[in-house]
Amino acid sequence: MRPPLWTDTHPDAERVLIAGYRRMSPADKLRRVVALTQGAQQMALARLREEYPDDTDRQRQLRLASLWLDDETMRRVFGWDPAVEGR
Template identity: 40%
Template sequence: MDKLRRVESLNRAVTQLQRARIRKQYGDISEDEMRMRIGALRLGRDLMIKAFGWDPDVQGW
């Protein structure tokens, strides 16, 4: 369980860093857009287009 807690903590830290980077680049955006941009960072372009119709090359990473 201790390992799982550490992994969870690291995942939260990565998410916070991604959110900070996105806020710095795009300013005040909706939570939906934030989730899409985080998804693009994690899943990659092809899967984002296929699953959500979101093209990070067009919308921005």
């Protein structure tokens, strides 16, 4: 028997969840990933709006991108240095 994947989930609940994922089509799995990613981005944007209320939309989008991209890519592609500007 393998160890549980999560420490905060009862093994019976984990088995039900994994069985559900196995029944999902690849398209359904992709839709789930997209929805979770969008949710994470919305939460990150909410934090950025609170932390940097005077940011322009562009600044906010750059800060959001800097949460997913490495600093070198941010500097090279966008001319934005998260170490200087903040995340």
